[in-house]
Amino acid sequence: MYNEIIMDHFQNPRNVGESSRKDGVGQVGSPVCGDTTMIYLDIEESRIQDIKFKTLGCAAAIASSSMLTEMVKGKTLEEAKRVSTQDIVSALGGLPEAKVHCSVLAGDALKAAIEDYEKKQNKE
């Protein structure tokens, strides 16, 4: 059902936890499947210096979050915003059709975290 890349990210998820400064935090839940993903960002000059995640969900949801954190770490916010669900799925080497919805959460949580950060910036 899952390929080796997915199983690797599920068994050894990268960047689990909470980042130290939490400049931006995003939490998204999927009403269809009950999964929840939380993304924590530390941002330095519009660049993702550190990113951490927490996910309650199936292996596809966990692996997608893990993969996403690797893909955007070090990227500028503008670059990170352009990462799509399809990019995550491709990086994971493909997901079973029925599982694609599980990967949406990671990207949405990242966008929510970036929005959170930007909102805080505008206030200051």
Add this chain to the structure above:
Amino acid sequence: MKTIYLDHSATTPALPEVVQTMIPYLREQYGNASSIYRIGRESRKSVEEARRQVANLIGAEPEEIFFTSGGTEADNMAIFGVVAACGEKGKHIITTRMEHHAILHPCEQLEKRGYDVTYLNPDPKGLLRVEDIKKAIRADTFLISIMHVNNEVGTIQPIEEIGLIAREKGIIFHTDAVQSVGKIPVDVKKLGVDLMSLSAHKIYGPKGIGALFIRRNTTIDPFIFGGGQERKRRPGTENVPGIVGFGKAAEIAQRDLPADMERITYLRDKLIDGILSSIPYTQLNGDRQKRIPNNANFSFRFVEGESLLLMLDMKNIAASSGSACTSGSTDPSHVLLAMGIPFEIAFGSLRFTLGKENTEEDIDYVLKVLPLIVERLRAMSPTTIQGQNGGDNKKEGTLCTTR
């Protein structure tokens, strides 16, 4: 490393004795049981011997056993067969929301054809209330179908009491007994059922073979048509190796039942007590007493079922989860939801079903490994213990707070 198989309600390994019994019928004794020459007659004799063995296991007469391709076909044959025979006399069927899909989906088909179906909910312990069945009966109710034992939580339903009611009202009563036969004593006379579905691969027999018990004089028509096999009720050349294997498995199940029940109950109780005492925020689903000896079903808060299963699989433990995040919409087990268990608790459910070959070492190993797995997944989970005090018991969507 060997697999610790704890999913015996999904399927069981065929016993070596069963396999040995089957092999000749795949090779030299390949005769069609309807043929009149010697190898045909030998097949016929073996089929009838197996019919007797299966009948014995459930206290039926051999001529009340009709072989099918399995439990699903037996369920379909019962539902559609009764509908075909007495559909004009009635419009209303009673069943439950905790049935297997082999009953639920045929019932949904019948609703599309204009039949009324009442789906009863079990109580939070996974048991049906006999009162609810009494209340649901209408003048045009012609069929009640209620599983003997639930496949997910292992609860034993009050079939005997329901049987009395059905008989009194003259309603045909079917029970899906694939999860009870071979695990607890089952007697069709005592239970008062007219129809009962059986499956061989749940009792250490081969896959692809099952049976429908049809009490004599029950109003039922065939639902497939062809040759005269199974007295025209279920046409098609008999699956002789399967039938013979089923017969042997039934004989062994009957022989080993008391000893298996005692040994497996002990192991299961050790598993339940061990898990409940070592893993916080965990509950046992289904009534603790009125359940079959081999079932233990848990919900672990703040984790998801599939992740648990995969982590267990990496430790060579095979179990199952009612919640499967597939097909775009994760339905946590329809059984747990029907019991009124909140979405977020049903979400992290895990079923262990023990069997003949499990040992105490297997249970000790699970008790060693599982707490670490749950801990690891919880450490990864954004929803934490705070949910326990705050907005508990909310239905669907509690975990789906956005931002």
